[in-house]
Amino acid sequence: MVEMLHERGLRSEHMYMAGFASIGISVVCWAISQKFEHAGVDRADRWGIFVGEWAPTFIGLGNALRTYEK
Known part of the structure; x- marks a missing residue:
């Protein structure tokens, strides 16, 4: 999978960003x-998490x- 991502042009810097x-x-x-x-703080917390x-x-x-x- 990593090789495929690299071949498609993704680099480690892209993933870090x-x-x-x-x-x-x-x-x-x-x-x-x-x-x-209006669902409350619990819903907001779930979205953030x-x-x-x-x-x-x-x-x-x-x-x-x-x-x-490398």
Whole structure:
């Protein structure tokens, strides 16, 4: 899978940027959901956690691609 991602032009830097963007987007999703949804704080927390869980996946793929690139 890592080889396929590399062949399609993805590099470790792309995955690291996606991981850090995911952290920022999770905070934004949490804030927007908390303010505009009427479902309450629990729903806002779930949105923030859902998006925030993508970060370790992207960073892990970044590490795998970095190892493959060497």
